[in-house]
Amino acid sequence: MAFQSTFTPIELGDLLNLTRAKHDAGYRFAQMLCAMANEGVDLVYSFMKQDDEGTWQLENYVIAGFDPQAQTVPSVTGYFLSAFPFENEAHDLFGVKVEGNKIDFAGRFYQVAMDAPMAVISPEQKAAREKAARIAAAKAAKEAKAKAAAGEAAGEPAKSEGTSKPAAAAPAPIDPEAERAAFEAKIAGLDPEKAERMRAAFEVKLKKRMEEAAQANATTAEVTPAPAAPADDIEAKRAQMEERIKDMDPEKAAKVRAAFEAKVARDAAQKGGE
Amino acid sequence: MGKATVIPFGPQHPVLPEPLHLDLVVEDERVIEVIPQIGFIHRGLEKLVEKRDIHQFIYVAERICGICSFGHSMGYAETVEDLMGVEVPKRAQYLRVIWHELSRMHSHLLWMGLGADAFGFEALFMHCWRLRERILDIFEATTGGRVILSVVNIGGVNRDIEDSELYAIVDKLEGIRGEYREICNAFVNDYSVASRLVGVGYLSQEEAEALCMVGPFARASNVAYDCRMLGRGGYGDLENFQPILSDEGDCYARVKVRAAEVEQSIDIIKELVSKIPHDGIGEKSKLTPPDGAMASNVLEQPRGECYYFARGNGTKNLDRMRMRTPTSQNLAGMVKALEGCELADVPNIILTIDPCISCCER
Numbered sequence: 288m289a290f291q292s293t294f295t296p297i298e299l300g301d302l303l304n305l306t307r308a309k310h311d312a313g314y315r316f317a318q319m320l321c322a323m324a325n326e327g328v329d330l331v332y333s334f335m336k337q338d339d340e341g342t343w344q345l346e347n348y349v350i351a352g353f354d355p356q357a358q359t360v361p362s363v364t365g366y367f368l369s370a371f372p373f374e375n376e377a378h379d380l381f382g383v384k385v386e387g388n389k390i391d392f393a394g395r396f397y398q399v400a401m402d403a404p405m406a407v408i409s410p411e412q413k414a415a416r417e418k419a420a421r422i423a424a425a426k427a428a429k430e431a432k433a434k435a436a437a438g439e440a441a442g443e444p445a446k447s448e449g450t451s452k453p454a455a456a457a458p459a460p461i462d463p464e465a466e467r468a469a470f471e472a473k474i475a476g477l478d479p480e481k482a483e484r485m486r487a488a489f490e491v492k493l494k495k496r497m498e499e500a501a502q503a504n505a506t507t508a509e510v511t512p513a514p515a516a517p518a519d520d521i522e523a524k525r526a527q528m529e530e531r532i533k534d535m536d537p538e539k540a541a542k543v544r545a546a547f548e549a550k551v552a553r554d555a556a557q558k559g560g561e
Numbered sequence: 562m563g564k565a566t567v568i569p570f571g572p573q574h575p576v577l578p579e580p581l582h583l584d585l586v587v588e589d590e591r592v593i594e595v596i597p598q599i600g601f602i603h604r605g606l607e608k609l610v611e612k613r614d615i616h617q618f619i620y621v622a623e624r625i626c627g628i629c630s631f632g633h634s635m636g637y638a639e640t641v642e643d644l645m646g647v648e649v650p651k652r653a654q655y656l657r658v659i660w661h662e663l664s665r666m667h668s669h670l671l672w673m674g675l676g677a678d679a680f681g682f683e684a685l686f687m688h689c690w691r692l693r694e695r696i697l698d699i700f701e702a703t704t705g706g707r708v709i710l711s712v713v714n715i716g717g718v719n720r721d722i723e724d725s726e727l728y729a730i731v732d733k734l735e736g737i738r739g740e741y742r743e744i745c746n747a748f749v750n751d752y753s754v755a756s757r758l759v760g761v762g763y764l765s766q767e768e769a770e771a772l773c774m775v776g777p778f779a780r781a782s783n784v785a786y787d788c789r790m791l792g793r794g795g796y797g798d799l800e801n802f803q804p805i806l807s808d809e810g811d812c813y814a815r816v817k818v819r820a821a822e823v824e825q826s827i828d829i830i831k832e833l834v835s836k837i838p839h840d841g842i843g844e845k846s847k848l849t850p851p852d853g854a855m856a857s858n859v860l861e862q863p864r865g866e867c868y869y870f871a872r873g874n875g876t877k878n879l880d881r882m883r884m885r886t887p888t889s890q891n892l893a894g895m896v897k898a899l900e901g902c903e904l905a906d907v908p909n910i911i912l913t914i915d916p917c918i919s920c921c922e923r
Contacts, residue, residue: 290791292643292857315786316773317859318868318890322881333857333868343791347857347870369773369893372599372921373885379600390596390896397600397922405608411878412611419852419875 292345316367321381364389380405410475487534576908579918610882626920634713636860640869644856653717658795662826667696668863680757717843758813762898762910774894776865781814788861815913886920
């Protein structure tokens with residue numbers, strides 16, 4: 288005997304007709320579940336039966352993007368009474384309004400401290416979805432680039448105008464608050480200790496980037512030739528380095544410091560030689 | 562006809578192993594309506610899938626329930642493997658089935674003990690649990706754990722069992738079989754047990770099918786459905802698997818079905834040990850669930866069919882993991898079986914569905 292599971296999208300309006308058809312065809316109601324989507328909630332109804340060839344078919348029907356605030360889902364307990372725990376669960380945990388549930392607990396089936404706890408999109412889930420979207424976008428861009436390159440190789444002009452990266456544009460202004468918020472969302476699911484370490488590294492990096500951006504803006508605005516390279520201003524450099532390594536592991540910081548001192552000594556020796 | 566009275570039953574009650582509340586509407590000594598309520602131990606484990614990656618969640622999945630913990634880790638791993646298209650070596654599949662059948666044996670023995678205690682046969686309860694300890698010893702010897710085994714990973718299992726050890730397990734189970742038959746004799750041939758259970762909580766085949774019941778509860782009403790016959794994983798290589806059925810539909814039939822399933826589990830383990838291949842135990846998969854991919858799966862837990870659903874979002878965390886446990890599917894059947902019974906029979910009927918409320922709420 289074999290087993291097969293399938294997923295089929297349906298519309299909310301077709302649910303009762305489908306359930307009636309499955310009931311009349313002798314299907315067993317396996318379950319109903321909710322899953323948070325980017326917009327609204329996805330409802331999945333599952334029915335099971337052995338087909339004529341002996342294969343057990345687990346058929347899942349998905350109603351995508353159901354809006355719990357504005358819409359109501361009809362109850363299937365008229366056909367399958369065993370759906371009552373799932374419909375009460377959908378109401379209590381996801382805030383899905385079910386109409387006509389034969390055993391309706393009116394929100395008192397699960398004793399939970401808040402309404403619809405599963406409907407909350409946690410920062411971890413949001414970050415995961417954003418990451419997945421970024422990965423998908425990067426993949427699509429890579430594919431498009433590969434396609435364009437292939438087209439170019441075949442003698443066709445690549446249609447990449449407008450999407451090409453502006454080569455020597457001035458660096459975009461950095462908004463530290465926005466960057467910090469994006470970073471916090473990214474590390475939301477991590478172990479607190481690790482998150483703390485990453486946050487420290489991020490702050491150092493952000494500071495460096497802002498300094499660089501400020502420097503670049505100054506050079507582009509004033510058209511000053513190469514910064515005055517304060518080669519002799521060793522103390523300022525040392526302070527900058529100390530600032531950079533203050534959150535580092537002490538052992539590593541000591542190494543960085545030693546390397547800096549060695550460089551200073553080397554530069555001094557070189558200068559003396561000239 | 563007397564006046565209708567509502568008797569609250571549970572969530573704290575000597576006969577209940579887990580918190581379930583029932584409002585029993587009775588007239589004299591007869592129950593005319595039952596309103597169940599759960600939700601006292603909801604832990605939000607399904608939500609935790611957003612914070613734990615697919616490999617870490619195995620350890621959460623097996624903590625859903627203290628009795629069928631291995632089954633949950635196996636069902637979860639199989640579903641995620643389906644989602645990512647991971648091939649599991651045959652030996653790992655066989656080992657999973659062996660541990661799962663051992664879990665079924667210890668779960669049924671636990672339930673038989675609780676059932677015996679509920680109908681007032683305390684010596685039988687102690688014998689069942691004594692035998693169950695021997696199964697837990699096998700778990701301890703093969704995995705290091707007695708309840709939470711942590712041996713499944715996505716792609717295979719973490720530990721192998723040597724062939725010599727497998728044969729020793731089969732010998733041990735044959736020894737257990739002899740002692741088990743003696744205990745079973747008391748369950749199926751003792752008139753005092755029969756007087757408490759025969760004809761109690763009757764549910765016909767039509768009712769069981771209409772209420773979509775699962776597990777030994779349904780098979781005691783002659784519904785020929787057992788997920789093991791779907792032939793998933795190691796179960797696909799069994800020579801001739803037939804679900805154990807009874808057409809009597811009462812509490813006594815449910816006891817008999819479970820009693821026979823313990824011996825059936827020993828036979829399954831024996832058969833699989835005799836033909837276990839040597840193609841490795843697999844290793845932890847390094848794949849990531851694809852964005853938007855969905856998978857569903859069913860597994861026969863000791864209490865019946867458990868449905869698993871997983872949806873990926875392109876990262877190492879799943880977007881949604883759902884476990885529909887057998888007890889939530891059987892609640893409607895329990896309500897039906899309780900209607901019209903005597904008040905004194907309520908504990909026996911509740912116990913014969915083998916309710917697992919921890920599983921039910923997660």
